[in-house]
Amino acid sequence: MKPKSAIQKGRRLENFICEEIEKTGLGKAIRTPGSGSGLKKSDIFANIPFLIEAKNQKKIKILDWIDQAKKETEQGNYDPNKWAVIFNDFRKGEFQSVYVVLDLWEWLELLKRNKEPLVKQPDKEMAWKIKSAINSLKSLLKSLE
Numbered sequence: 397m398k399p400k401s402a403i404q405k406g407r408r409l410e411n412f413i414c415e416e417i418e419k420t421g422l423g424k425a426i427r428t429p430g431s432g433s434g435l436k437k438s439d440i441f442a443n444i445p446f447l448i449e450a451k452n453q454k455k456i457k458i459l460d461w462i463d464q465a466k467k468e469t470e471q472g473n474y475d476p477n478k479w480a481v482i483f484n485d486f487r488k489g490e491f492q493s494v495y496v497v498l499d500l501w502e503w504l505e506l507l508k509r510n511k512e513p514l515v516k517q518p519d520k521e522m523a524w525k526i527k528s529a530i531n532s533l534k535s536l537l538k539s540l541e
Contacts, residue, residue: 409452409484410439412491417442437472446498447474451483458483458497477502 410427417425425442440448449465465479485493
């Protein structure tokens with residue numbers, strides 16, 4: 397592949413990632429000018445606390461990509477655990493299967509943070525409010541009948 401077409405292929409993935417970040421409602425996302433060659437080492441600049449390394453290559457080299465992302469977190473003053481490698485799987489075509497590789501503990505932390513809060517036991521005040529609401533609704537139903 398010619399170097400120019402390889403660069404264009406990388407840009408297409410970066411643009412795709414930016415569009416998906418914005419569609420999800422996570423704010424504005426843009427390709428980093430120079431794609432990691434300047435002070436900002438991430439391929440994507442967004443309001444996301446992760447350095448994003450985008451890879452649009454047919455040959456999957458996950459461990460090399462992880463090493464690159466970790467190195468760039470150090471160079472770009474990111475939290476060394478907050479990196480993400482996003483890559484396209486060409487077996488199903490362009491952008492039909494796109495995956496993210498994260499550190500296990502960062503992934504677990506994301507799951508924990510996004511977990512729906514569970515109400516363990518309502519306290520006495522909450523129990524009183526619930527009973528009061530139920531009684532008010534029962535009264536409303538009687539008057540409607």
